[in-house]
Amino acid sequence: NAGVTQTPKFRVLKTGQSMTLLCAQDMNHEYMYWYRQDPGMGLRLIHYSVGEGTTAKGEVPDGYNVSRLKKQNFLLGLESAAPSQTSVYFCASKPQGSEKNIQYFGAGTRLSVL
Amino acid sequence: RKEVEQDPGPFNVPEGATVAFNCTYSNSASQSFFWYRQDCRKEPKLLMSVYSSGNEDGRFTAQLNRASQYISLLIRDSKLSDSATYLCVVNTISSGSARQLTFGSGTQLTVLP
Numbered sequence: 001n002a003g004v005t006q007t008p009k010f011r012v013l014k015t016g017q018s019m020t021l022l023c024a025q026d027m028n029h030e031y032m033y034w035y036r037q038d039p040g041m042g043l044r045l046i047h048y049s050v051g052e053g054t055t056a057k058g059e060v061p062d063g064y065n066v067s068r069l070k071k072q073n074f075l076l077g078l079e080s081a082a083p084s085q086t087s088v089y090f091c092a093s094k095p096q097g098s099e100k101n102i103q104y105f106g107a108g109t110r111l112s113v114l
Numbered sequence: 115r116k117e118v119e120q121d122p123g124p125f126n127v128p129e130g131a132t133v134a135f136n137c138t139y140s141n142s143a144s145q146s147f148f149w150y151r152q153d154c155r156k157e158p159k160l161l162m163s164v165y166s167s168g169n170e171d172g173r174f175t176a177q178l179n180r181a182s183q184y185i186s187l188l189i190r191d192s193k194l195s196d197s198a199t200y201l202c203v204v205n206t207i208s209s210g211s212a213r214q215l216t217f218g219s220g221t222q223l224t225v226l227p
Binding site for chain 2: 033035040041042043044045048058090101102103105106107108
């Protein structure tokens, strides 16, 4: 059981380049989330999805887009990368109806924008 | 003011020591509370949920004071393997009525031999 899988694990971009981060979960979870983690800031929510075909903005959505075309996949796109987007990105998922709201995380993607 | 604030740390303690972490949250409507553990360069993983009556899991004890909006984690008889960053996490309802987690910035613990 793979759980939550993120690809790639590492990436270096030049300013202005675009890329897509892929998150895949095999637990049939309804909810999926994208976070970024920066030193001293904790995890901050970028975008989330409560089901296939739906997405919503989190705390820090600017500069990112997302898509949830399939229930098991949640894609995070950077159309024009900026150095401020250098961070560690975590994807998480949660089953619907989980009152305790426990989320399961992927291993993270380390992105550097030069 | 941050929604979830934690002791800045770092905490460096000898093996076998007892160590306590504190956390405060600002949203009085918060409903669920957790401690996550994050090892260096790894993803966060749930350590334990926090209940109003307090709860214990082996060497770990979590407590919640809703009136003071305060959460704590106590680690007894600390082990080298307890070295990690401990994240205080609060479940809130966002403006879109979706439940979200709000993370503290974490407290780093190093247990020394």
